[in-house]
Amino acid sequence: MRLGGPVDRKDPEAWVQSLKALGYRAAYCPVGASESDETLKAYADAAKQADIVIAEVGAWSNPIAPDETQRKDALKHCREQLALAERIGANCCVNVSGSRNPKQWAGPHKDNLTRETFEMIVETTRSIIDAVKPTRTVFALEAMPWAYPDSADSYERLIQAIDRKGFGVHLDPVNLVVSPQVYYRTGAMIRNCFKKLGPHIKSCHAKDILLKEDITTPHLDEVRPGLGGLxxxxxxxxxxxxxxxPLMMEHLPNQDEYKKAADHIREVGKKAGLAFA
Known part of the structure; x- marks a missing residue:
């Protein structure tokens, strides 16, 4: 298996050495869409030579925003980032589906989980894929607690409705832990995700989640892998x-925390008879 996380990059050689020093064999895309083809090729070649997979290109934006200007800017950004993923050979370009919330680009809103918004997501995702026509990467949506896809079932429905070879799955199981019932049965939830979505999964996020016990209403916090209930x-x-x-760690404040997370993930794998090469 391949584990990865964020590292600094100065040039392709230093980038690869940073990844190797941490035992990573997967990486986030190290360059932006405005970089030259020459620069992209240098990083892609360095990754290939070192047997490092570029796991994903982020396209974080709100392509279903209620504001038309914000929506158009987001769609343009998604197209550019998907084109970047195609150019550099990343496994996927990933975004959330977006939100109807006018203030928080990925926040909750009463209209997010409606049939109308589902159809908006289908149409916007198709338009992004059809504009770029990727052949060696995919555009993927990361699940969110309050926006489609919000479960393995809704992800399945999106795959069927979007109906594009250029659409794939980015799996972040922590984002699907939305209740105590799921929190105490994350193994079953995860197995269900792989059963239903497995052939479409191109990259995964590694984090953890903790249900607080000192308050009387459900409160779930994202925490470092090993400190929660996943x-x-x-x-x-x-x-x-x-x-x-690839399995990509994220959202940690420094490299010491990433090392602790990586150590935990590798130790769990070792106990299960699994190895990160």
């Missing part, structure tokens, strides 16, 4: 069945 044994067991899908 069933990493189930996660890694299912991931190991996949054909070289």
């Amino acid at each position: 069933d990493y044994t189930a996660f890694l067991t299912e991931l190991a069945k996949m054909p070289d899908v």
Whole structure:
């Protein structure tokens, strides 16, 4: 299996050495869409030579924003980032589906989980893919607690409705933990995701989630892998069945925290008889 996380980049050689020093064999895209073809090729060649997979290009924006200017800017950004993923050979370009919230680009809103918004997501995603026509990468949506896809089932429905070879799955199981019922059964949730979405999964995020016990209403906090309730044994067991899908750590404040997260993930894998090469 391949584990990765964010690193600084000065040039292709230094970037690869930073990844190797941390034992990573997967990476976030190190360059932006405005970089020259020469620069992109240098990083792509360095990654290939070092057997490092460029897991994903982020396209973080709100393509279903209620504001027309914001929506158009987001769609343009998604097209540019998908084109970047295609140029550099990343596994996927990933975004959230967006939100109808006028103030928070990825925030909750009463209209997010409606049939109308589902159809908007289908149309915007198709338009992004059809504009770029990717052949060696895909455009993927990361699940959110309050926006489609919000479950394996709604992801399945989106795959069927979008109906494009250039559409794939980015799996972040922590984002699907939305209740105590799911929190205490994350293994079953994860296995269900891989069962239903497995062939479409191109990249995964590694983080953790903790249900607080000192208050009387459900409160879930994102935490470093190993400090929460996510069933990493189930996660890694299912991931190991996949054909070289990278696992990318995120949202940690410094490299010391990333090392602790990586150590935990590797230790869980070791106990389960699984290895990160």
